[in-house]
Amino acid sequence: QGFLMESGGGSVQAGESLRLSCQVAGDIRNYPTLGWFRKAPGKGREGVASIFRGRSTYYHDSVRDRFSIAQDNALNTVYLQMNSLKPEDTAMYYCAAGPGVVAIPSLNERDYRDWGQGTQVTVSS
Numbered sequence: 001q002g003f004l005m006e007s008g009g010g011s012v013q014a015g016e017s018l019r020l021s022c023q024v025a026g027d028i029r030n031y032p033t034l035g036w037f038r039k040a041p042g043k044g045r046e047g048v049a050s051i052f053r054g055r056s057t058y059y060h061d062s063v064r065d066r067f068s069i070a071q072d073n074a075l076n077t078v079y080l081q082m083n084s085l086k087p088e089d090t091a092m093y094y095c096a097a098g099p100g101v102v103a104i105p106s107l108n109e110r111d112y113r114d115w116g117q118g119t120q121v122t123v124s125s
Contacts, residue, residue, distance in 0.1 A: 003024075003025035003026075003114075004022055004023070004024055004025070004095045004096070004097060004114055004115065004116035005022065005023045005095075005116055005117070006020060006021065006022050006093065006094065006095045006116045006117065006118060006119040007020070007021050007022075007023070007119060008020040008021045008119060009093060009119030009120045009121045010120075010121070010122070011122040011123075011124065012121075012122070012123055012124075013123070013124055013125075014085060014086055014087055014123055014124065014125050015084060015085065016085055016123075017081070017082060017083045017084075017085065018082045018085065018121060019079055019080070019081050019082070020036065020079065020080040020082065020093055020095075020119060020121075021077055021078075021079055022034075022036075022077060022078045022079070022080075022095030022116055023075075023077050024076045024077065024078065024097060025076075026076070027076065028071060028073055028076040028077070028078070029054075029073055031097035031098060031099070031100075031114075032052060032053050032098070032099065032100025032103075033050065033051075033052050033097070033098035033099070033100050033101075033102075033105065033106055033111055033112065034050065034051050034069075034071060034078045034095070034096070034097055034098070035047060035048075035049065035050040035051070035069075035095075035096045035097075035098070035105070035106065035107065035111075035112060036048045036049045036069060036078075036080045036093060036094070036095060036096070037093070037094045037096055037107075037109065038089075038091035038092065038093045038094065038121075039091055039092050039094070039118075040088075040090060040091040040092075043091075045094070045109065046060065046107070047060060047106070047107025047108065047109070048060050048063055048067065048080070048093070048107070049063065049067055049068075049069040049080060049107075050069065050105035050106050050107055051069045051070070051071055051078065051105055052100070052103065052104055052105040052106075053100070054071050054073065056104060056105050057069055057105055058104070058105035058106070058107065060107060062088075063082075063089075066082065066083050066084045066085075067080060067081065067082050067083070068080070068081040068083075069081075078095060080093070082121070085121075085123045086123060087123050087124065087125045088123075089121060089123050090121060090122050090123050091120075091121060092118040092119070092120050092121075093118060093119050093120075093121050094115055094116055094117075094118045095115070095116040096109075096112035096114065096115050096116070097112060097113065097114045097115075098111045098112040098113055098114075099113060
């Protein structure tokens, strides 16, 4: 299995920004599908953003105009830029990598094989 390590989480005020990073062990191009998920206390894990082969992206409706996913193949890293953060964005954020079962970006957990340990994002009002 791959090794994924997230970083960049923290505590911010509403309206501020954070950029999460996920370092992928090995060649990131071995994972056609990369995604970010989050789990808030008392809620299930939900897909936030996904990128397929470094080009096609897809976002959860709640973050579409505020978050941006990108990958840097040279650094084997996938990023999640989060702007205009809201208290409801508070959650543990997880990076995930998948073999590209479907040829599109996906927010479905079943399309991912490897997961990071998570990084906490806390947004206060």
